[in-house]
Amino acid sequence: MTAPIRSYVLRQSRTTPAQRRALEELLPKYGIAFSLHPIDPQQVFGRTAPLVLEIGSGMGETTIEIAHAHPQNDFIAIEVHGPGVGSLLKQIAAQELSNLRVIRHDAVEVLEQMIPDGALAAIHLFFPDPWPKKRHHKRRLVQPAFAALAARKLIHGGYLHAATDWPDYAAQIERVLSAEPLLEPAPHKQQRPRTKFEQRGLGLGHSVRDLLFLRRKK
Numbered sequence: 001m002t003a004p005i006r007s008y009v010l011r012q013s014r015t016t017p018a019q020r021r022a023l024e025e026l027l028p029k030y031g032i033a034f035s036l037h038p039i040d041p042q043q044v045f046g047r048t049a050p051l052v053l054e055i056g057s058g059m060g061e062t063t064i065e066i067a068h069a070h071p072q073n074d075f076i077a078i079e080v081h082g083p084g085v086g087s088l089l090k091q092i093a094a095q096e097l098s099n100l101r102v103i104r105h106d107a108v109e110v111l112e113q114m115i116p117d118g119a120l121a122a123i124h125l126f127f128p129d130p131w132p133k134k135r136h137h138k139r140r141l142v143q144p145a146f147a148a149l150a151a152r153k154l155i156h157g158g159y160l161h162a163a164t165d166w167p168d169y170a171a172q173i174e175r176v177l178s179a180e181p182l183l184e185p186a187p188h189k190q191q192r193p194r195t196k197f198e199q200r201g202l203g204l205g206h207s208v209r210d211l212l213f214l215r216r217k218k
């Protein structure tokens with residue numbers, strides 16, 4: 001069997017002692033271990049609330065801000081990058097947020113294995129790795145199979161909100177999500193805080209596009 005093409009490459013990156021400590025001490029508390037079985041969100045959060053999944057939370061500042069501003073929703077952030085997960089965990093603990101959990105694993109496998117169909121009120125995909133070189137385009141997360149998988153996980157009327165500062169990736173996201181029969185484009189009205197990666201792009205003179213798609217009600 002050939003290994004699946006991933007949307008990330010895990011590089012040896014420097015984890016600060018505080019991030020390492022957070023991973024060791026806080027992941028058992030605020031993390032959800034990857035497993036091959038679907039989670040029960042009600043059991044995870046101890047209540048029934050709209051569930052929002054963020055893919056690629058990076059260093060997590062935006063994730064924290066959104067979870068803090070929406071106490072009525074529950075959030076799961078997925079990220080593979082150790083320092084980012086460590087940093088997010090530290091912020092969850094510092095703010096004592098009870099509506100945010102983290103999964104340190106490939107988001108595609110998490111969606112496939114752990115998220116029940118129709119469980120998500122929303123998916124946030126803020127600045128997915130752009131993989132700008134043509135020979136790397138196959139690594140871009142938003143492909144037809146991903147669109148079908150993501151759509152299946154949304155409740156009817158739930159939304160997928162993507163943002164990118166790479167015009168040709170924005171065009172690809174629009175094309176791929178528009179071709180998914182379970183999704184329909186919607187006018188972008190969703191507010192969100194500026195992310196760290198976005199800030200860098202804006203500094204380089206990039207312009208940002210937000211795209212919003214709704215899961216059809218049938």
Ligand SMILES: C[S@@+](CC[C@H](N)C(=O)[O-])C[C@H]1O[C@@H](n2cnc3c(N)ncnc32)[C@H](O)[C@@H]1O
Pocket residue numbers: 006007008055056057058059078079080081084105106107108126127128129130141195196197198
């Ligand atoms: C360009 S960064 C953007 C981070 C953050 N959203 C921001 O805007 O600052 C993309 C992030 O997605 C993560 N990522 C990429 N593919 C992933 C996957 N399949 N599962 C989980 N995380 C992934 C990367 O590790 C990286 O931290």
